Amino acid sequence: MALSLPSSPSPARRRATVYRTLFNGSFNISINREPAGRIVFRLFDHVCPQTARNFRELASGGREVGYAGSEIHRIVPAFMIQGGDITSRDGSGGTSIYGPTFDDESFRIKHDRPGLLSMANRGPNTNSSQFFITTDPAPWCDRKNVVFGEVLEGMDLVRRIQTYTCDDILRRPSVPVVVTQCGVLP
Template identity: 55%
Template sequence: MSVLFGVISLCVGYFGEYISKDLVLEKRLEIEKKKQEDFNDIIEEDKKKPKNKIVYLDIVIKDFMTDDRTVRVFIELFFDKVPKTARNFYELCKKNKYAGVPFHRIISGFMIQGGDITNYDGTGGKSIYGKEFNDENFRLKHDSEGLLSMANKGPNTNSSQFFITLSACPHLDGKHVVFGRVTEGMEHVRNIGTSPTDFSDRPLQDVLIIFSGEKTPDVKKKTKV
């Protein structure tokens, strides 16, 4: 009788151990499945996010003493952070609306400003949404050189005017919307930043955007000088 009881106990033990291992395996499979589902959700979410685009500005720098120079600056637009603001600049570049528009204000060590597509002197501008549009958000900070930000006349007065920083400008945070950064050609931006200016920060020699567009595989890094 005791032998039979021992055999039964042994069988129950093996069965219980089998059940336990099976439950552990099932739990592991559930965890792996959940991880895969979470990973797939992340992938799908990334697909829904707007992709950043890169545009370029061809800029001619007039010089009284030497030949004019033409340079190309590439800029990444932050569609993933400020899609409405990025879209405005992107469409203006794609449609070449900045052709003939000067950098009308240059402050050494601070920024270069341009983009007045209506009056060409810093008093005008027009967005793709009408004359002006509201500040989208101030998530990105003016914490380095080479940042593209909206110039404005106060809150919610964004149009086509923009500036590129020549240094960190924390005093502009919360007042101007950062929406891009220079990816190639920052040396040209720095050079423009050293242009001689008058008492109102207007360059004494013209610095003009002559063409703009989207970067594609066939677009070269620089125009000929």
């Protein structure tokens, strides 16, 4: 049975939805080399412990490669922003803490609202470090991409990033959008 979160939950409903969280993390973002703000995430460890661990360790800075210095390299209006290429830094690469790729873990949570953190992949069981943040519901991603977290703060920054699209076929932002710092929050 799939777990579907409402698109605009009431405060009572949000309190009733229990997510065991081992990590809240943040990305400090620059746009065109100027500080732009922070995005704070909550990971759904209870649904996707392997996927959450992969993201957490790449964000914590304790590895040779990680999200610091990587770019938001793809923007699709009315869908998502994508980043996490920690090897090539242009959207063509990525790696995980488990090796080059790891398997899809759970499709319980649907892509039914903005602000969901989901794995980007090249097909079944090809997750690495690349992720995307939804800016609108994306039901076509259900059962193809693993939702493993959500944006707690900074959705305004996500929407601002989405305005920097350009017309190239790769949908790269028109200015550099970089994760300048990332880490774990208490």
